[in-house]
Amino acid sequence: xxxxxxxxxxxxxxxxxxxxxxxxxxxxRHHIEVRHFAAxxxxxxxxxxxxxxxxxxxxxxxxxxxxxxxxxxxxxAPCFVERVLHHAxxxxxxxxxxxxxxxxxxxxxxxxxxxxxxxxxAGFARxxxxxxxxDIRKYFESIDHELLHQALRRVFREASLxxxxxxxxxxxxxxxxxxxxxxxxxxxxxxxxxxxRFDHWITRQPGIAAYVRYMDDMVVxxxxxxxxxxxxxxxxxxxxxxxxxxxxxxxxxxxxxxGMNFLGCRVFPDQTVLNSRSRRRFLASLRHLxxxxxxxxxxxxxxxxxxxxxxxxxxxxxxxxxxxxxRVLDFDW
Numbered sequence: 001x002x003x004x005x006x007x008x009x010x011x012x013x014x015x016x017x018x019x020x021x022x023x024x025x026x027x028x029r030h031h032i033e034v035r036h037f038a039a040x041x042x043x044x045x046x047x048x049x050x051x052x053x054x055x056x057x058x059x060x061x062x063x064x065x066x067x068x069x070x071x072x073x074x075x076x077a078p079c080f081v082e083r084v085l086h087h088a089x090x091x092x093x094x095x096x097x098x099x100x101x102x103x104x105x106x107x108x109x110x111x112x113x114x115x116x117x118x119x120x121x122a123g124f125a126r127x128x129x130x131x132x133x134x135d136i137r138k139y140f141e142s143i144d145h146e147l148l149h150q151a152l153r154r155v156f157r158e159a160s161l162x163x164x165x166x167x168x169x170x171x172x173x174x175x176x177x178x179x180x181x182x183x184x185x186x187x188x189x190x191x192x193x194x195x196x197r198f199d200h201w202i203t204r205q206p207g208i209a210a211y212v213r214y215m216d217d218m219v220v221x222x223x224x225x226x227x228x229x230x231x232x233x234x235x236x237x238x239x240x241x242x243x244x245x246x247x248x249x250x251x252x253x254x255x256x257x258x259g260m261n262f263l264g265c266r267v268f269p270d271q272t273v274l275n276s277r278s279r280r281r282f283l284a285s286l287r288h289l290x291x292x293x294x295x296x297x298x299x300x301x302x303x304x305x306x307x308x309x310x311x312x313x314x315x316x317x318x319x320x321x322x323x324x325x326x327r328v329l330d331f332d333w
Contacts, residue, residue, distance in 0.1 A: 003157040004096045011092045011161075012052045017045045020087035024080060033080040048085065057085065057164065060171030062181070076172065076181035086185040089164070096155060097189050102199040107215040108192045114263050117214045118272055124210040125256040126269045128221035132231055133260055134251035136239070139216040140191055141179045144244045145169045148194055155193075165190075191215060194243065201238060205231070214263055226253050264313070274314055282314055 010016065021041065028034050037044050051057050061079040066072060078086065098109055106117035125131070136142065145166075152165050169190075172181040180187040192215060202220065203211050207229050210221040226232065232251060239245040254260065259268040264278040274282065289306055292298040298306075 003153075003155060005157045007092050007096070007156070008158050008160045011088055012049050014045050014049060016091050017048055017084065017088050020084045020091055021045070023087045023091075024083040028080075031080070037080060037084070044081075048081075048088075052085075055160070055163075057167070059167050062172075062183075073182055075183040077183045083185070090185055090189060093156075093161075094189065097193050100155060100193060100196045102196070102203060102211075102213075104210075104212045105192065105196070105199055105214075106212065108188045114214065117212055118263055118265055118267065121212050121219060121262055121267050122269075122272045124212065124219075124221045125260075125267055128209045128223060129256055130222045130225050130253070131256050131260055132220045132222070132226040132235075132251070132253045133262065134218055134232070134235065134247050136216040137246045137248045139245070140182050140187065141174045142245055143178065143180050143191060143194055145173065145177045147243060148190060151194060151197070152190075188215075198239065198243065201242075202235065205234070207231070217263060219260070219262060221256070278314075282310065285310055 018041070021037065021044075025034050025038065029038070048057075059082060061082060062076050063079075064074060064076050066074055094110075101109060104120060106112040106114070106120070148169065149162075149166060153162060156162055156165070165186075168186050169180075172184065172187065173179050174181070180191055195213065195216065199211070199213060202208060202218075207222050207224070207226075208220055209223055212219050220226065220231070222229075222231075232247075232253065236247050239247065252260065256269055259266050261267075261275045264275060265272050266275040286307065289298065289303055289310070293300070293303045
């Protein structure tokens with residue numbers, strides 16, 4: 001596939017920057033920095049255009065905080081101006097990244113997502129008797145900038161754009177030359193693209209009947225036990241040699257009839273339900289929302305909005321879990 005050019009000038013049009021502002025501002029119009037940007041939108045758009053075309057963009061202004069969802073994660077949130085710049089870049093470059101993905105890669109892609117990844121996994125579980133499930137140890141923290149930039153050079157040919165990619169990588173490094181910050185739009189696309197070569201490699205391996213990846217959560221289905229073909233060792237060696245990545249020790253090879261935990265659900269050939277940890281998290285979050293409402297710290301409208309958002313996660317399991325969700329929502333908290 002040819003490298004893509006003629007993107008740079010399309011990124012820095014005023015129309016694209018206005019659209020980038022609209023996307024970056026979604027759900028954040030009440031924030032002070034968003035209101036200031038909106039109040040002088042045309043002047044800000046002109047300033048960003050001039051800075052980009054003069055090679056004077058700066059990166060790395062952000063705030064950092066920790067969440068536990070459920071495990072501890074350090075989130076690095078770019079300032080609003082950088083969020084606008086990231087959206088401007090991805091408005092134009094996202095389709096270029098997308099064309100390098102295999103069909104069954106589901107993160108950070110329009111028309112894909114967690115719900116479709118689960119549905120696809122459930123279909124494969126019905127068709128194939130064995131699975132091999134694995135993910136990457138500290139994936140975002142482990143991405144090597146040199147290898148990522150090589151991957152980007154295979155896709156993009158404009159020096160100005162490649163220079164911006166390199167600046168964004170350097171500004172967000174977890175340690176020199178390594179790591180992507182969790183919380184930025186570009187990081188999501190970089191991380192998804194970094195494993196695209198692996199997707200193409202694994203789907204060409206003999207004996208692989210099906211494959212699904214959601215960021216670094218991956219599952220392979222086979223007709224016979226993957227242990228027979230030493231598939232885990234081949235995968236482990238390829239990731240280490242080609243991408244300098246390490247598998248988590250929690251990999252699993254098992255029969256699909258026994259079910260597997262995937263994206264917060266338990267996937268069986270005949271049903272998909274929320275797994276036990278997701279159910280506990282769902283109940284704890286719902287109790288917390290109700291407590292905030294009783295304390296007067298959450299309005300009725302905000303309670304409904306946040307409970308609806310919470311329920312959307314649970315609905316990914318589909319109709320197989322509907323009776324449990326009804327019992328929970330009908331309970332008098």
